[in-house]
Amino acid sequence: MKIKEIAALLNADVVCGADGLEREIDKGYSSDLMSDVLTLDTENMVLLTGLSNLQTIRTAEMADVQCIVFVRNKRATPEMVKLACENGMCILESPLSMFRSSGLLFQAGLKPVY
Numbered sequence: 001m002k003i004k005e006i007a008a009l010l011n012a013d014v015v016c017g018a019d020g021l022e023r024e025i026d027k028g029y030s031s032d033l034m035s036d037v038l039t040l041d042t043e044n045m046v047l048l049t050g051l052s053n054l055q056t057i058r059t060a061e062m063a064d065v066q067c068i069v070f071v072r073n074k075r076a077t078p079e080m081v082k083l084a085c086e087n088g089m090c091i092l093e094s095p096l097s098m099f100r101s102s103g104l105l106f107q108a109g110l111k112p113v114y
Contacts (some may be wrong), residue, residue: 001026001056001109001110002021002022002025002048003017003020003022003025003066003090005071006025006046006110010041010094010101010104011095011096012074012094013079013094014090014091014092015091015092015093016076016081016084016089016090016091017084017085017088019048020089022102023044023067024044025046025110026111027045027111027113028045028046028047028048028111028112029112030101032050032051032098034051034059034113037060037063038044038059038063040113042113043064045065045067046059046065046067046093046110047069048069048071048098048102049068049069049070049074049098050070050072050074052070052077053077053080054079054080055085055087056068056080057080057084058083060084060087060089061087061089063105065089066088066089067089068090068091069094070091070092070093070094071096071097072089072095072096073093073094073095073100075093
């Protein structure tokens with residue numbers, strides 16, 4: 001699934017990384033616990049989270065996450081956007097809940113990490 005398809009399904013705004021909307025994403029993971037994200041060893045993954053802080057971007061960088069979707073109308077700060085753009089990440093902001101977002105992506109064929 002392409003990032004642009006994820007954005008459309010989740011009614012999400014693209015905040016950063018619009019040049020990467022054609023990237024393929026194979027799996028999805030939903031969590032507000034960044035310690036759980038650090039345990040993953042998966043490529044081409046989208047992270048759905050409601051945790052909107054700089055640590056989320058740093059964790060995603062360490063876990064090689066290509067795309068982050070902030071759910072529940074959470075917004076990325078300018079500092080977060082700057083760091084994400086420097087690392088080639090795509091940042092999306094969705095008004096939907098994490099549960100609904102996860103369900104829509106799963107229903108559309110995105111595979112879970114586990």
